[in-house]
Amino acid sequence: xxxxxxxxxxxxxxxxxxxxxxxxxxxxxxxxxxxxxxxxxxxxxxxxxxxxxxxxxxxxxxxxxxxxxxxxxxxxxxxxxxxxxxxxxxxxxxxxxxxxxxxxxxxxxxxxxxxxxxxxxxxxxxxxxxxxxxxxxxxxxxxxxxxxxxxxxxxxxxxxxxxxxxxxxxxxxxxxxxxxxxxxxxxxxxxxxxxxxxxxxxxxxxxxxxxxxxxxxxxxxxxxxxxxxxxxxxxxxxxxxxxxxxxxxxxxxxxxxxxxxxxxxxxxxxxxxxxxxxxxxxxxxxxxxxxxxxxxxxxxxxxxxxxxxxxxxxxxxxxxxxxxxxxxxxxxxxxxxxxxxxxxxxxxxxxxxxxxxxxxx
Ligand code: SF4
Numbered sequence: 001x002x003x004x005x006x007x008x009x010x011x012x013x014x015x016x017x018x019x020x021x022x023x024x025x026x027x028x029x030x031x032x033x034x035x036x037x038x039x040x041x042x043x044x045x046x047x048x049x050x051x052x053x054x055x056x057x058x059x060x061x062x063x064x065x066x067x068x069x070x071x072x073x074x075x076x077x078x079x080x081x082x083x084x085x086x087x088x089x090x091x092x093x094x095x096x097x098x099x100x101x102x103x104x105x106x107x108x109x110x111x112x113x114x115x116x117x118x119x120x121x122x123x124x125x126x127x128x129x130x131x132x133x134x135x136x137x138x139x140x141x142x143x144x145x146x147x148x149x150x151x152x153x154x155x156x157x158x159x160x161x162x163x164x165x166x167x168x169x170x171x172x173x174x175x176x177x178x179x180x181x182x183x184x185x186x187x188x189x190x191x192x193x194x195x196x197x198x199x200x201x202x203x204x205x206x207x208x209x210x211x212x213x214x215x216x217x218x219x220x221x222x223x224x225x226x227x228x229x230x231x232x233x234x235x236x237x238x239x240x241x242x243x244x245x246x247x248x249x250x251x252x253x254x255x256x257x258x259x260x261x262x263x264x265x266x267x268x269x270x271x272x273x274x275x276x277x278x279x280x281x282x283x284x285x286x287x288x289x290x291x292x293x294x295x296x297x298x299x300x301x302x303x304x305x306x307x308x309x310x311x312x313x314x315x316x317x318x319x320x321x322x323x324x325x326x327x328x329x330x331x332x333x334x335x336x337x338x339x340x341x342x343x344x345x346x347x348x349x350x351x352x353x354x355x356x357x358x359x360x361x
Contacts, residue, residue: 023189023193024216026192026196030192035065036141039144041117043065044141045102045134045138046065049098054094067089076106078106079103086100087335088334101128102129108127119139133150137194140191140194141195144189144190146185147194149194151198152201153199155230156205158180160223162222212226238295240295241295243299244272245298245299248271253324254324254331256271256323256324267336268323270343270344278299285343285347286298287342327348
């Protein structure tokens with residue numbers, strides 16, 4: 001169990017002291033992320049949507065934020081980009097609706113706000129893909145306005161700080177968490193304060209191993225049992241799925257089909273086969289990936305379909321459109337879900353090493 005100092009101060013009674021302790025720590029020890037070097041609301045919105053379902057380390061290591069801004073440096077450039085470019089720049093981050101929403105938001109700023117990013121909480125909240133947390137983040141990080149925010153990190157910090165023992169997803173808990181965010185927020189310096197609060201959750205008040213001895217606000221913290229908080233509703237049960245995909249190659253081109261589901265709509269991937277239609281086809285690769293609460297076994301089968309050949313409706317699921325894509329010129333540029341990109345790369349590598357590759361005539 002975590003060693004933790006006893007509470008000696010009440011954050012709601014000594015709000016200024018609480019804010020000061022947090023901000024002093026952040027000024028001395030806060031991390032220098034690329035999105036903290038800008039006050040451009042568009043860039044802040046990009047970073048917030050990127051970080052919604054992706055780890056900070058992933059965004060940093062692969063320079064997603066910097067590369068996005070190099071390609072779409074402003075609202076106008078993003079508003080005019082093609083969907084292919086948009087999805088390509090987002091490739092690897094998953095949850096592609098975030099990229100589409102960014103473009104929709106850019107178009108709303110152009111059409112409804114004359115190209116000037118709005119600076120009121122209400123108008124930012126009205127942009128596509130922007131929830132209450134994101135609106136608070138843009139207002140405080142870009143404009144230094146006293147806008148409260150609660151994300152997963154802040155919810156964890158508050159539930160421990162106030163020893164909140166109800167499941168945090170309930171309406172009553174959410175109301176309480178936002179009320180604390182509002183009560184503790186300083187009138188001036190919301191940019192630093194909100195950054196500090198979130199970083200406390202990322203670095204010290206972590207889910208599995210809270211470091212209470214190093215915590216700058218331990219004197220204000222009520223819980224005696226941080227690891228038990230926050231309480232959450234039981235997670236959704238994991239669903240196991242098997243996907244059979246077809247790897248057909250002809251004259252240096254592979255057959256791909258476009259996703260039509262809501263999550264990865266517009267991206268290109270290997271065509272999927274109904275299980276009964278995969279029987280007897282050679283297996284080129286078995287791999288696994290996870291998406292939301294699904295655990296997917298992806299089995300890639302080979303078939304000698306030639307370009308131009310009519311594909312039997314019994315062979316493939318009914319998922320048009322499909323196209324043949326040149327492996328050298330088109331394939332590197334086309335937007336694909338990461339698990340399929342990895343699978344295709346692996347099959348090609350196996351082919352180059354001649355491992356179990358029986359498709360070439
Ligand atoms: S806020 Fe988190 S890290 Fe700080 S003392 Fe409380 S439980 Fe520990």
